[in-house]
Each structure stands twice: as C-alpha cells, then as structure tokens.
Amino acid sequence: MIEFIHPTLFFFIAAALLPFLKGTTRKIVLLGAPLLAFFGLLMSIEGTHGVLSSMGQEFILGRVDKLSLVFGYVFTIAALIGLVYSLHVERDGEHMAALLYAGSSLGAVFAGDLFTLFIFWEIMAFTSVFLVWFRGSESAAVGIRYLMVHTFGGVALLGGIAIYVANGGGIAFDALPHTGLGPTLILIGFLINAAVPPFHAWLPDAYPESTIPGIVFMAAFTTKTAVYVLVRGFPGTEILVPLGVTMALYGVVYAVLENDIRRLLAYHIISQVGYMVAAVGMGTDLALNGAVSHAYAHILYKGLLMMGMSSVVFMTGRKKLTELGGLYKTMPITFSLYMIGGFAISAFPLFSGFVTKSMVISAAIEIHRPAVSLLLTLASAGTFLHTGLKLPYYVFFAKDAGIVAKDPPPNMIAGMALAAFMCVFIGVWPEFLYKSLPFAADYHPYTGDHVVGALLMLLFTALGFFMLLKKLDPEPTISVDTDWFYRKAVPGFMWLVNKPIAAYEERVTGFYKKGIIAPGVWVSKFSEYLDLLIIDPLVNATAAVHLFWVSYCRKFDVRVIDGMVNAVGRGVFGGGWFSNIFEKYIVYGLINVVGYMNHVGARIFKRLQTGSVHNYAMIIIVGAFILANIYILFRDQLPSNLIVWKWGLG
C-alpha cells in the first residue's frame, strides 16, 4: 500500500527522460507527469512521509495535510494546463525547465522542514530563469536581474533559517514566531518571492520577457508558493495586512500606465497576490481559507489570461497595446476564452474569482476592518477596469490595427479551454473547491445582496470606463518601478566608477609620473655615470686578473698534469711489454705443451680402437678384473669411506 508518491518525482523523471524521447511518446511523458502526480495526490494519505534522519535532524520531504494537498492539486493542474499549452514547443530545454520548475514548487509545498524548503526554493529560482533565457539573447540581462533578486531572497531565507535554528528554533517548518532576527529574515525571503513592494519589481520585469508558454508557469508557481509558505509560517502577522492592501492597489495603479500587454497582467499578479497576503495577515480561519482558495482560483484564471495574451503575442508578434487592435475578428476563440479569464479575475458571479476573492473581503468585514475591505474592493474595481475592460478593448476592439492573424494552434486553445472550464466550474460549483480547504470556516458566496452588490460595482466601473475611455488610451511609454534602483542606480554607480574615480585615478597616475617616473630618469642617468667611473674599471680589472689566472692554469695543465699523465702512460706501456713476453712464452707455451701431449695420447689410444669386438671384450674383462681386485684389496676401508654405501645397507 503506497501512502504517498512525491509528485516532484514524476516531474523530475519526466524532465530526465525528455531528451531521449520523440513524437507521441514525448507528448505522453509530458502530459503524463502532471496527470500521474495529480492522481498520486488524490490517492495519498495525510501524514508525514519521506523522513530522512541525518546530523541529528529530521528532513521531511512529504508533509501531507489539507493545506499542502490543496496547493499540490492546483499546482499539478496548472502544470498540466501549461504543458498542454506548450505542447507544440520543439525545444526540450524549455519543457525541462518548466517540468523542473513545477516539480520543485511541489517539493517546496510538501517540504516539512526549513532546509528542504530552502533547497526546493533555490531550484525553483534557478530553473524558472531558463524560461526567461529561452526567449532569446535580449532576455539575458533580464534573467540575470531576476536571478540576482531571487539569490538575494534565497540568502535572506537561508540566513534567517540559520539564525532561527541556531537560537534553538528547530528546523521543523510550522508557524514561526513573529519577532526575532531569524524569522524576520525568513519572512523577507518569503516576501521577495511573493512580490511584495518594494521587493516586487523582478516580477513585472522578468515575466513579460519570458517565453510564450513560459509565462504560464511563471504566473502559477513562484508567487503562489510564497503564499503557501506565508499561510504555513506567518498566519496572523499584522504587518502583512497593510502590505497586502498596498500590493493590491500598487499593481492596479501601474496596470493603468502599462502598455505591454503581458506586463499589465504581471502587475495584476501583484495586485491579486495582495489579497492573499492581506488575508494571511488577518489570520482568521475564513481569511486563511480565502488566501488559499484565492491562490487556487488565481493560478487558473491568471494562467488563462496569460495564455490568451501570450497567444496574441505569438500570433501577431506584437506586444504593445498601442500597436494592437481589432483582433476579435481574426482571433475569436482566443478572445472568448480570454474574456472568461477576465470575468473570473474581476469576480463576476458564476466565475471562480467571485467565490474566492469575496471570501477575503468578507474575512476583513468579519473582523471589522472597514478600510481594508473598502480598499480591496477598490482594487477589485481596478482589476475589472484593466484585465476585463481596458486590455481586451484595446487588443480585440478599438482601432483595427489591420493585423493578419488567426487563432493559435489547437494545443494552445486546448490549454486555454481547460483553464476556462476550471474557472467556470469553480464559479458554478464552489463546494468543489471549498471542501478541500484546510481550515474550518463556513462560507456562502451566493447571497442576494452579495451578488447584486458585486454586479452593480462591476457594471458601474464599466460605465466609468466607457465614459473616460479617452483618458485611458494607451501611451507608448514604460513606467519606472523600484527596479530603477538596480537598473539606473547601478549604471549610476558605474558613472561614479567612470567619472570621479577615473579622474582621481588619472591624478594619481599624474603624480606617479611626476614623482616617481621622472626622478627615475635621473636615477638611471646617475647609474650610467656610476657604470662608467666605477663598475667598468672594476670589470676590466677583474677581466685582467681572470686572464692571468686562465693562462697560469693553462701552463700548469701543460707542464704538470700532462707530464704526469705521460709518465703514467709510459709506465703502463712498459708493463704491457713485460706481460706480452709472459703471455707469449709462458702461457701460450704451456697451452701448446698440453695440446701436444693430447695429440701424443690420442695417437697411442688410436691403436687401441681396433673396431674388433673381441678386443673390446678383452678390455672390458681386464677392466672388470682390475675393479674386482681393487674391491678385494680395499674392502675393509670402503664401508667407512663410502657414506652412501654404509647408509644404504642400514
């Protein structure tokens, strides 16, 4: 019985297999990973799984409870939608980055301790940046900026964890204290990923520069993982309420000014995540449920909106409101599906945003925070104004820009349709979402006054929009945001390096030339005279001494050493003469004597070799007779002399 299969496994394995696959198999693996992960989560049993004990700590890979499961479900659904939408992409690298990114987000969600969380947190940053870089060479700088911000966030998180653990906090990841340096640094790390101002500029900077399908993944995972960890670690942290409300309005204000269609939607991510952050700050069960459910709905409708606008960029090659218009005739399916997302994010009744966003606002009302509820409603009006009215109006209607385009490939439409279905499904049947929410809070969105109030608010916003349409005409500008500090201020630092510091360096060089190089010339002149007057005579004298010494040595060599060598040579020569005589007359003489004696002996024995058998038989008999006589004569001495014999007889 398998209790829990970690969903990250499916994504990482699929990413590893992908380069070896082609055609249909490749598509099956791509779509199979999120599907299997989703069904694995449906089957999983709540509890703590995958515990690794090491260094006296427990690292938990699979903490399964209602909170992590609901994020797990929506992450796998979002990954499936994103992969369907990007199915036509040929480049394996893009799919691998997306799979690893989605997988590591799931890893972060199911992490039960701070270190495991940190590791998946970093993998997320380093895999998602490739979705930016795959856009092309012009996105290199954006990717680096994105990575720098997330590295800073990662360092803050790691530092916070280290301090928290060192102070005896333990590595378990549950609700953290609201005070102290460690938890504060952890919170900053979380807030950077949640794109809370002033740490938000990476999001509208990088997301619109990512690949066409890449932004669908980007919009889903990083900020929502941050919402998850905030719900888990910092529920009821008061500072999050003003921060969240600020976010909600900040995104809306910038969306008014934005001309890039995907950047406008990116600013609305900040706005929407603001609702979730504020809800986490409120910390009641209803508010936390609101944060979770709004994250769930947001992933789906923001994915849909991003897919719609990415399709427009993909099919027209244009991304600015000022250059678009009149596409409703040529891209009708994209327009219709986009509008479903637009109604969902604007919280129209029967769409998903209505059943989730209202939960956050109701939570604010429930704890009597009128300012929070009104400001969030204000942001809500702004959301409809831009994503539901302004963006579709200037992209699909307004002036006809005369663009030749058509609806995107079937897989992209399928991805959008899937997301659109989910947006309507949750709006119509909120119980489907509510029953998987982690906290116990009863909520009914469809009351008469609520529905009528929401509709009135939205319709009068629309009225205002059409009355002030002229004011809203897009302008070909960009808006400075807090990324100014690292995009303009860093060049400012470079100016500091180039201008004042370079001038200073020039003065130092001038001083160096006058004070050190110029006296150096005199020093070299002085040394020239020194050479002429002292060194050269000395060298000459040395050379003369040397010459005398060499000639002396030469004389010694010729007269003494050579003489001695010759004397020895002569002595040796004399010895050679004597040894010649000795060799010639004595050694050779002796050898000749032996040779001669052999010769004589051979002539004697030759006579014995007659070749007659009886002669040889005679010799053998005589020999045997002599041996027998010897034996008889020396019989008494023999046993004592021949040891072998003695032993042989025992």
Added chain:
Amino acid sequence: MTSKQTPKSQVYKSKKMKILYGILVLMMVLDGFAPRHHAHFFWDNIGGFSAIFGFIACVILIFFSKGIGHAFLMKREDFYDD
C-alpha cells in the same frame, strides 16, 4: 462594438448605451430592496452603494494613476537603454 460607428468620446451617448443606463438604474433600485444578511457597516444598508463605489473607484483610479504616471513614473521606451 459601437465604437466602430461613433467616435470614442460619444460611445456613452449612443442608443444602446441608454438602454444599458436604464438597466443600471433598475439594478440600483433593486439593490435597495435586496435583503441584507451581513450588514456590518453603515454603508451596507445604503441602496446602490456598491454602484456609486464602483463608479467613483474607476474615476479615482484612472485620474490618480495617470496623474502620478505623467508626473513621475512614465518614461520614454528607451529609458533604460542608454
């Protein structure tokens, strides 16, 4: 869309829009009669409050954003390039 026949600034004066206005006013009136289950603040009992709020929100957002945009934030597109 009506904008194809009429200039943008005249959109809200067209006949179709007049019908829409009628619907909006009717809804405001209806809102006055809708039962209030969760009236927490005094404005929850004002009929058509959310309509007024929505309209004012829209106007404030547009003017405030465009105001600070033109004053400080909006730059030419090659702002970061040099």
